[in-house]
Amino acid sequence: MIHRVGALFAVTLFALIFIRLAGGYTERSALRPLAEHYVLQAPLELGVSNIVTGILIAYRGFDTLGEVAVLFMVAASVGLLLRKDEADLGEAKAPQRRPASEIVMTGSRVLLPVILTFGAYVIVNGHLSAGGGFQGGAIVASGVMLLLLADPAARLNAAALSMIESLAGMLYVGMGILGLILAGGFLDPRFLPLGEAGTLISAGAIPLVSALLGIKVGAELSVIINRFRS
Amino acid sequence: MATILPVSSILLITGFGLVLIGLCGILIHRHLLRIIIGFTLFGTGLHIVIVATGYVTGGTAPIIDRALGPAEAGRAIDPIPSALVVTAIVIGFAVTAIMLAYAVRLHSARKTFDIGAFTESKW
Numbered sequence: 136m137i138h139r140v141g142a143l144f145a146v147t148l149f150a151l152i153f154i155r156l157a158g159g160y161t162e163r164s165a166l167r168p169l170a171e172h173y174v175l176q177a178p179l180e181l182g183v184s185n186i187v188t189g190i191l192i193a194y195r196g197f198d199t200l201g202e203v204a205v206l207f208m209v210a211a212s213v214g215l216l217l218r219k220d221e222a223d224l225g226e227a228k229a230p231q232r233r234p235a236s237e238i239v240m241t242g243s244r245v246l247l248p249v250i251l252t253f254g255a256y257v258i259v260n261g262h263l264s265a266g267g268g269f270q271g272g273a274i275v276a277s278g279v280m281l282l283l284l285a286d287p288a289a290r291l292n293a294a295a296l297s298m299i300e301s302l303a304g305m306l307y308v309g310m311g312i313l314g315l316i317l318a319g320g321f322l323d324p325r326f327l328p329l330g331e332a333g334t335l336i337s338a339g340a341i342p343l344v345s346a347l348l349g350i351k352v353g354a355e356l357s358v359i360i361n362r363f364r365s
Numbered sequence: 366m367a368t369i370l371p372v373s374s375i376l377l378i379t380g381f382g383l384v385l386i387g388l389c390g391i392l393i394h395r396h397l398l399r400i401i402i403g404f405t406l407f408g409t410g411l412h413i414v415i416v417a418t419g420y421v422t423g424g425t426a427p428i429i430d431r432a433l434g435p436a437e438a439g440r441a442i443d444p445i446p447s448a449l450v451v452t453a454i455v456i457g458f459a460v461t462a463i464m465l466a467y468a469v470r471l472h473s474a475r476k477t478f479d480i481g482a483f484t485e486s487k488w
Contacts, residue, residue: 142392146385153381162373163443164422170443178429186427186441190448202452209459216466264428269455352455359462363469 182329182338183262191267192344196322200311203304203348206355210300210362217362235285243285250278258349262338268348275349276356283364291361296354303351310344376417383410397468397478401461408457412450419446 166174173194174186183189191199258271282289310322317326324344330337370378383406390403424442425433433441468478475482 139393142389145392146388149388150381150385153385157374157377157381160374160377160418162371162420162422166421166441166443167445170419170445173444174427174441184429186429186444187447187451190444191451195448198452202455205456205459209462213462213466216463216470264430265426267451269451273458356458363462363465 181324181341183341184338185262185264185267188261188267188341188345189338191269192341192348193322193324196311196324196344199348200307200322203307203351206352207300207304210355210358213359213362232287239285243281247278247282250281251275254278254349254353258346259342261345261349262341268345269352271349272352273356275353276360279353279357280360283360287364291357293358293361296358296361300351300354300358303347303354307344307347307351310340310347314340371422373417373420376413376420380410380413380417383407383413386410395480397471397480398465400480401464401468404464405457405461408453408460412453412457415446415450415453419443 165171173190177183177186177189177194181189181193183193254271254274254277256271257266257274258268261267261271279291283291310324312321313326314323315321319325322344324338324340327339327343329339336342387403387405387407387410390406391400394400394403419442421442424440427433427441427444427447471483472478
């Protein structure tokens with residue numbers, strides 16, 4: 136009882152803070168100077184139409200690299216936490232499951248290519264419209280999730296996925312170093328020609344980096360999802 | 366359409382509401398998975414709050430295309446919070462994955478998800 140009262144007291148205090156914050160907030164009517172710089176300069180400097188992608192991959196590219204490293208560490212530590220003990224393997228034989236019904240199997244077979252295609256579209260479209268590597272990678276991983284839910288006996292080739300993921304990561308760092316040598320600095324995507332803004336092949340190396348990010352995130356999330364399957 | 370509240374205020378209230386629901390879940394429930402759900406609600410609410418602070422009155426998505434020419438780019442919303450939230454969502458996913466892995470580990474040790482069963486490991 137006392138525990139509950141204490142919890143409610145803490146929540147009430149937070150609610151008071153939030154009410155003050157939300158009540159005192161006035162909506163902006165103009166952009167902040169930094170945001171204005173990004174919005175006005177990103178299409179000229181980088182040739183991207185989607186400014187959020189420009190910020191993620193070019194201006195804050197180093198952050199994105201760090202984030203990808205965090206994802207990598209999470210995949211590794213989830214593997215460490217959920218590793219099967221040798222003793223478990225013998226006694227805990229997987230219980231016999233009924234195979235999935237016709238509807239589930241056919242549905243997943245029809246939907247999976249559509250989901251993967253949509254993920255690829257979102258990945259390569261990142262510099263033109265809403266989308267990008269992370270979002271598309273998450274969509275690809277959701278397709279893998281569907282596959283594993285529909286058919287729990289399906290085997291993912293985890294070794295190949297890890298290999299693809301490491302390769303994409305190394306290529307990403309390689310792109311960063313190319314930017315250091317050929318353009319303004321580490322992860323500067325302007326070492327390829329900017330092209331005409333608004334076309335698929337434009338914005339320097341941003342589509343390439345976006346594709347690498349998408350491959351890496353998709354493979355990484357698939358590995359993590361695969362690890363959680365008992 | 367005339368709204369009583371500006372859009373960003375509606376989003377702020379929704380986000381803070383989700384944060385409070387998440388906090389309630391974390392503090393009141395004893396089941397590990399419900400606590401993890403509370404954490405994800407907390408995170409989602411904060412994401413909504415961060416995006417809401419980037420809204421500019423009458424602004425549109427920061428994508429230069431037919432709807433928003435390069436000359437009138439000042440009409441876009443602030444893209445920085447959106448970019449930060451993309452990062453935050455991925456990190457939130459990573460944290461949730463780690464929490465779930467620990468929950469699975471704890472469950473295999475004690476065969477229960479009740480947080481009251483894990484008392485001795487305070488050192």
